[in-house]
Amino acid sequence: MNELTPYQKVKQFHKKFNLFIGDGKKLPKKEFDLGIRLIMEEFLELNEQIIYDHSKGLPSDNVEFIDAIIDLIFVLYGMLVRLGVDGDYLFDVIWEANMNKEGGVMREDGKLLKPKNWTPPQEKIREYLIKKGVLL
Numbered sequence: 001m002n003e004l005t006p007y008q009k010v011k012q013f014h015k016k017f018n019l020f021i022g023d024g025k026k027l028p029k030k031e032f033d034l035g036i037r038l039i040m041e042e043f044l045e046l047n048e049q050i051i052y053d054h055s056k057g058l059p060s061d062n063v064e065f066i067d068a069i070i071d072l073i074f075v076l077y078g079m080l081v082r083l084g085v086d087g088d089y090l091f092d093v094i095w096e097a098n099m100n101k102e103g104g105v106m107r108e109d110g111k112l113l114k115p116k117n118w119t120p121p122q123e124k125i126r127e128y129l130i131k132k133g134v135l136l
């Protein structure tokens with residue numbers, strides 16, 4: 001294990017194999033399409049693993065299931081690397097917003113819903129992009 005964050009590790013992977021790393025200003029259509037295609041591919045691989053084994057109380061093939069989830073995380077971070085935005089900072093923006101969901105109603109299936117007066121993270125994302133000079 002090294003000290004890099006998951007986002008930094010994905011960026012390191014892009015550097016090592018000369019994959020596209022965005023500057024935050026422009027994302028070529030080809031790279032946009034590739035990033036999305038990789039996400040779709042990994043999502044489909046996860047989809048193939050959505051089989052629950054009631055006798056084990058676990059996903060049917062836990063190895064493949066976990067592999068599919070991490071692969072998906074990897075390509076999701078890869079999309080942020082392509083976009084050239086700080087995945088660690090932006091993850092924290094979303095994390096903080098989620099941590100501020102006190103008072104939100106718990107849906108029947110266990111999903112915590114947004115409380116009234118909850119501040120959505122979009123404004124902070126917008127501020128970040130303005131600071132980066134991408135949005136005016």
Ligand SMILES: [Mg+2]
Nearest residue numbers: 042045068071
């Ligand atoms: Mg895979």
